[in-house]
Amino acid sequence: MSDSLDAFATDKLAGLDAAALRRRLVPTARGPAASAERGGRSLVSFSCNDYLGLSHDPRVIAAAAEALARYGAGAGASQLVTGHSPPLAALEARLARHKGKDAALVFGSGYLANLGITPALVGPGDLILIDELGHSCLFAGARMSGAQIRTFPHNRIEQLRADLRDDRGAARRALILTERIFSMDGDRAPLPEILEIAEAYDAWTLVDDAHGLGVVAPGARAPLEMGTLSKTLGSYGGYLCASRPVIDLLTSRARSLVYTTGLPPASAAAALAALDIVETEPALAARPLALARRFTARLGLPPAQSPVVPVLVGAAEAALTLSKALEERGFLVVAIRPPTVAPGTARLRVAFSAAHAEAQVDALADALTESMPR
Numbered sequence: 001m002s003d004s005l006d007a008f009a010t011d012k013l014a015g016l017d018a019a020a021l022r023r024r025l026v027p028t029a030r031g032p033a034a035s036a037e038r039g040g041r042s043l044v045s046f047s048c049n050d051y052l053g054l055s056h057d058p059r060v061i062a063a064a065a066e067a068l069a070r071y072g073a074g075a076g077a078s079q080l081v082t083g084h085s086p087p088l089a090a091l092e093a094r095l096a097r098h099k100g101k102d103a104a105l106v107f108g109s110g111y112l113a114n115l116g117i118t119p120a121l122v123g124p125g126d127l128i129l130i131d132e133l134g135h136s137c138l139f140a141g142a143r144m145s146g147a148q149i150r151t152f153p154h155n156r157i158e159q160l161r162a163d164l165r166d167d168r169g170a171a172r173r174a175l176i177l178t179e180r181i182f183s184m185d186g187d188r189a190p191l192p193e194i195l196e197i198a199e200a201y202d203a204w205t206l207v208d209d210a211h212g213l214g215v216v217a218p219g220a221r222a223p224l225e226m227g228t229l230s231k232t233l234g235s236y237g238g239y240l241c242a243s244r245p246v247i248d249l250l251t252s253r254a255r256s257l258v259y260t261t262g263l264p265p266a267s268a269a270a271a272l273a274a275l276d277i278v279e280t281e282p283a284l285a286a287r288p289l290a291l292a293r294r295f296t297a298r299l300g301l302p303p304a305q306s307p308v309v310p311v312l313v314g315a316a317e318a319a320l321t322l323s324k325a326l327e328e329r330g331f332l333v334v335a336i337r338p339p340t341v342a343p344g345t346a347r348l349r350v351a352f353s354a355a356h357a358e359a360q361v362d363a364l365a366d367a368l369t370e371s372m373p374r
């Protein structure tokens, strides 16, 4: 009997439709140079996190193809069984070196990394302090851990300090969760200050570097540096870089690593080739932020802090309308709506890539100026 099941789904969808919050999958064929085809139309994408265009770099593709031919399409088992392939081992060593850490561990995705890391480090009787704009998977890992969760207002370190002063004494361990570059706002966390507070209260800090790796100056490093292979590195997978004992503990205790199949060798090889490019081509790595600043200057917005620039619209429906208008002019800029962002803060999230031409950036800025609701 599935009548009640379908009725439930239909009813829920009607609510989402009424609030302009329903989401749909749109087949999109991504190509080189930030191009994307949708519904027979060729668009310039400003919605991909492929900040250096490396997902289509011939060197990255060749590395993946070679690993694919040599090691096969899949990892065959968990990393702890037979899934720790040579490209994966090489990638972990390179990631650790890149982050200045002893060791690294690769997960199936960034989302899986955060589901595994936090519950392996803290639990009931412990305290988690998390920035309110933290990614969904940071919150999911925090909830799974069973620790007490305190959410602090975005980047408000006085509140973080006060929470630690009030609650740290009663907790065995404390863990701070934040992001280097916030995914939907493109701004930065005040990491030197956060790390100083963490030190004072013997709290551990995890920084989610999904949007920072390779495209902004790294700055202060946290004891726990996690991120993804799926954005600047143009591949798929997640990682944690940390000290040797922490990585060894997680290898035994992170459930989203132990009980899932290892990353396909080709994905690891692609990420490794991409990391090579990030490290050897600083001019390429500097380009997305420079383009983002060109865009914010042209629109009279505060200077971009990262390759991600939010254009705030407000109502979900208005954000959809604006996105549609841009699509008609040849630009793919997907609307971001609640619950990904807070109610009333629907936006276009513009992501810049080294693959964009200056003229494309200027054309988008002008199209936005002409299409914005006033």
Ligand SMILES: *Cc1c(COP(=O)(O)O)cnc(C)c1O
Binding pocket: 109, 110, 111, 112, 135, 137, 179, 183, 208, 210, 211, 227, 228, 229, 230, 237, 238
């Ligand atoms: C994209 C993202 C993740 C998830 O990474 P995936 O590899 O895509 O699962 C985690 N944290 C932040 C901040 C992200 O933006």
